[in-house]
Amino acid sequence: MSVAHDIYAETNPAFCAHALVAFTAAFISNNESGPEIPSTYLALPIALSGNLGHTFEGTNKKTGLLEWLNRRPEVQIELADLVNVSMDIVTEAIRFGCFSQLLAVNPGARLGLGSQKVKKSAVVALSAVPAQCIKRAERLGFWFASAGSTRTVFDMMGLTV
Template sequence: MKSWSERPEEVANLLNPAFCGEIIRRCIRKYYENTEVPFQYSLIFLILPIVLHRGTREKIQSSTRKQMHVWIQENQKVRIGFAARAKNLVPVTKETLAFLMQLKAIHINKDGSIKITKYKKTNLASHNDGEIADILKKAETIGKWFANAGTTSTIYTMWGVKP
């Protein structure tokens, strides 16, 4: 990863660990609201490439009752370029994980499962609408989809990538 001073301002703002961490935490929280199956470490690397990609995010309906595999079948174009996006966001995801672990906002168990922990966070009430609110809402939709989609390898296969 480039140092913060070397990153373009737009990239530094969008991909900062605090914002990406909130996206990941919301996804995991919604996941656990829908299942008791442990959230696996490798699923973390799919969240940001799905949610931060505008073209994909805009196709996701927050109120949808569709399962992820049905939605992907109806929106095959979202898989175009997904592998490259996922690969490019691995360093950002790792940086975000380190940030969340430093804050003790998540805990990675020995079996590779992830738990979120309670922590004091800033009130995001000023972001109840607009793009930030949309990103956070879609992260929750992804968490629900992951909870109901089957195994980690099944989810990776749906997106056309390998862990």
Template sequence: MSRGLSIDVFAETNPAFCSLAIRSFLQGYIESANIGAEFPTLFIVLPIAASEAQTPSFEATNKTTGLFTWLQRSPFVTLDLARRIDRTARFTRAAIHFGLQQRLIKIESGLFLPLDEGLLKKAPSSDAVGDVMKRSHRLGFWTGEIKSAPTVFNALGITI
């Protein structure tokens, strides 16, 4: 990542980085759900977990916090979320495409699953990049506990 380039801009313009964030989300999701994630849930990763503006909402949380408790503590996460999802959708689609090509993720029975045999077995763990991967994994774990895209989006204040 070049100096002066925020993690948000880097995330939104780099399909490899975004793919790793999505794979981390899927790793967390499958860890709690024991099944793959539905397609729509992948679109929350970039505007939430890869955004520096959302970093404070993840402070003092862990895997056991849960989506509903997290949203209750940090309701600002939902502010303008539909627009942020719409703004990052093309980058999410590019990341999914890249992830499938590079064998970072796969689709099985219509659900998305992480793979550990592709481009990188483990995501980079430098400061900002590692933090995005941790937040993505945590968000995936919380989302996987719910196992329902409509319920997740409803909790986020979005109708799908």
């Protein structure tokens, strides 16, 4: 029996909003101001990318963005293309997150956590691949917050804002 991998399910606004909540919560735990919205256009495509999933092996929240990039320079290959093709997905995730009150846009175009919480039963029900996407989004949240500004994150990754 072959198992089908449902790409659409992993790019739907609800799932992507859940990943952004994980990213934002991790970021806020290290930097209370929250992530600037442009950083989500970088974090979400990386977290969702099946091609980059293996690059997170052997890392944890203390690894840091620069160390990860030094270990895995292949992350930067075609990164701009990945970000560009996923812009609509990220925009819809932010909208869904805000409309469902999982996320909030705060002053300075920064994301914050909304008044609603992701249900624990939804998190537990995730299969291995989607659960890893959420874990990667969370890890990126820690790393981006530790790196400093959004400009610094983009510079480290070889991109311009």
